[in-house]
Amino acid sequence: MLSRRQILSGLGTTALAATMPGVVLAAAIKPDETSALLVIDVQNCFLPGGSLAVKNGEQVVPIINKLARAFSNVVLTQDWHTGGHISFASSHSGKKPFETVNLDYGKQVLWPDHCVQGTDSAALSKDLAIPHAGLVIRKGFRKNVDSYSAFTEADGKTATGLAAYLKARDIRKVFLTGLATDFCVAWSAVDARKAGFETYVIEDACRGIDTQGSLAAAWADMTKAGVKRIQSSDIAA
Numbered sequence: 001m002l003s004r005r006q007i008l009s010g011l012g013t014t015a016l017a018a019t020m021p022g023v024v025l026a027a028a029i030k031p032d033e034t035s036a037l038l039v040i041d042v043q044n045c046f047l048p049g050g051s052l053a054v055k056n057g058e059q060v061v062p063i064i065n066k067l068a069r070a071f072s073n074v075v076l077t078q079d080w081h082t083g084g085h086i087s088f089a090s091s092h093s094g095k096k097p098f099e100t101v102n103l104d105y106g107k108q109v110l111w112p113d114h115c116v117q118g119t120d121s122a123a124l125s126k127d128l129a130i131p132h133a134g135l136v137i138r139k140g141f142r143k144n145v146d147s148y149s150a151f152t153e154a155d156g157k158t159a160t161g162l163a164a165y166l167k168a169r170d171i172r173k174v175f176l177t178g179l180a181t182d183f184c185v186a187w188s189a190v191d192a193r194k195a196g197f198e199t200y201v202i203e204d205a206c207r208g209i210d211t212q213g214s215l216a217a218a219w220a221d222m223t224k225a226g227v228k229r230i231q232s233s234d235i236a237a
C-alpha cells in the first residue's frame with residue numbers, strides 16, 4: 001500500500017492543489033514532441049469583412065497565437081479554391097448560399113465565393129503570429145471536389161498527405177483550432193481519428209458557422225468518433 005504522503009508526492013502539485021480550496025488546478029495537458037497543433041483556415045475570407053465571415057472568428061487569433069507557443073509542431077491549413085469552384089452557390093444556377101446540392105460524392109452545402117487561390121481573401125490572417133509553423137497545407141484546390149477536411153477530400157478517398165506527414169514525424173496527438181468548428185475543424189478532427197491520431201478540439205480556439213443545426217451535429221459526430229473536447233486553459237503553457 002502506498003502511504004498518503006507517497007500518493008501526494010507521486011501526483012505532484014495537481015493533487016496538492018485539489019486539497020487546497022482556491023488554488024487553481026495545474027493545466028492537465030502538456031504538449032510534447034509527439035503533439036501537433038493544427039490551425040485550420042484562419043484566413044481573411046472567414047474573418048470580419050470576409051465573404052464567408054464566421055461570427056466572432058477574429059477572437060480565436062490571440063488564443064491560437066498563445067497556444068502555438070506551447071507546441072513545437074504546428075501545421076496551418078488554407079482553404080484554396082479555384083474560381084468557379086463546385087462548392088460556390090454561384091456555380092449552380094438558381095442556387096443561393098447555404099442551400100445544398102447532391103453531387104456525385106454526396107451532399108454539398110453551397111457557399112458564397114470564398115478563398116479563391118492567390119487572392120487576398122484566401123491569405124492567412126496577418127495577425128497570426130506563428131513563425132515556427134512547419135507546414136501550410138492547402139485543400140479544396142480541385143475545381144470539382146471540395147475538401148473541408150485537412151486529411152481527405154470530400155470524395156472520401158483522395159488524401160491531402162497530412163496524415164503521412166504527421167506519421168513520418170512521429171506525431172500521435174493532434175490538437176485542432178480555427179475556423180469553422182462545424183465544417184473544416186470537425187471534418188478534420190473526425191478524419192484525424194480515422195487516421196489513428198489521439199484527437200483534441202480546443203473549443204474556445206474555434207468558432208462555428210452554425211447553419212441548419214450544423215454546430216450541434218458536428219459536436220455529436222466528433223464525440224461519436226472519439227474526439228476529445230477541451231478548452232485552451234487545459235493546455236499547459
Ligand code: VGL
Nearest residue numbers: 041079111179180183184
Ligand atoms: C469552410 C465552408 C466552406 C471552413 C471552408 O473552413 O470551415 N467552411 N469552406
Ligand code: ZN
Nearest residue numbers: 079087115140
Ligand atoms: Zn471552402
